[in-house]
Amino acid sequence: MSTVRIERVPVEDTYELRARVLRQGRPVQITGDDAPSAIHLAARTDDGRVVGVVRFHPQVCQWRESEYAWQLRGMATDPDVRGVGAGRALVAEGLVQISRAGADLVWCDARAAAVGFYERIGFSTVTEPYDMPPVGLHLGMVLDLPIR
Numbered sequence: 298m299s300t301v302r303i304e305r306v307p308v309e310d311t312y313e314l315r316a317r318v319l320r321q322g323r324p325v326q327i328t329g330d331d332a333p334s335a336i337h338l339a340a341r342t343d344d345g346r347v348v349g350v351v352r353f354h355p356q357v358c359q360w361r362e363s364e365y366a367w368q369l370r371g372m373a374t375d376p377d378v379r380g381v382g383a384g385r386a387l388v389a390e391g392l393v394q395i396s397r398a399g400a401d402l403v404w405c406d407a408r409a410a411a412v413g414f415y416e417r418i419g420f421s422t423v424t425e426p427y428d429m430p431p432v433g434l435h436l437g438m439v440l441d442l443p444i445r
């Protein structure tokens with residue numbers, strides 16, 4: 298893979314990858330996409346291709362007390378670039394941006410198959426597995442911010 302750069306993008310730039318990797322047969326829009334506070338990030342190759350996407354937005358966490366929690370959603374990388382750091386780079390940039398905005402906690406509904414990815418980044422599992430149809434089992438994961 299050539300290098301990727303992480304950039305803040307309009308939500309529309311995330312749709313193609315969301316549709317292909319995350320939301321097959323479902324609408325690509327996620328509730329809250331248009332909120333002014335939502336941060337949409339993309340990993341883009343030198344030739345302009347979007348190979349990774351993620352969204353962060355303020356959302357109360359039901360598992361942990363916090364002053365200003367943000368949720369991570371819509372996380373996906375292109376199968377062509379997996380395992381070389383695009384996912385980690387996207388989350389890292391998001392954590393910097395939301396920490397600057399005052400976030401003290403980030404959380405996500407992690408697909409069971411992606412739990413190891415979030416653990417590598419520093420998230421901890423705080424729930425038992427739960428079903429989120431039509432995708433299947435998820436686990437609640439959290440990370441305290443800012444990272445020290």
Ligand SMILES: CC(C)(COP(=O)(O)OP(=O)(O)OC[C@H]1O[C@@H](n2cnc3c(N)ncnc32)[C@H](O)[C@@H]1OP(=O)(O)O)[C@@H](O)C(=O)NCCC(=O)NCCS
Nearest residue numbers: 372373374379380381382383384385407408411413414417
């Ligand atoms: C999960 C996903 C985003 C990971 O993206 P990626 O670009 O491969 O991640 P990275 O290359 O940055 O990996 C960072 C680290 O996590 C590890 N990792 C990546 N995916 C992993 C997984 N599913 N399980 C365990 N470890 C994983 C990598 O080996 C790497 O480890 P390192 O710290 O030793 O280098 C990607 O596999 C994906 O889009 N999956 C399908 C959609 C999905 O499940 N999204 C999450 C919804 S909650």
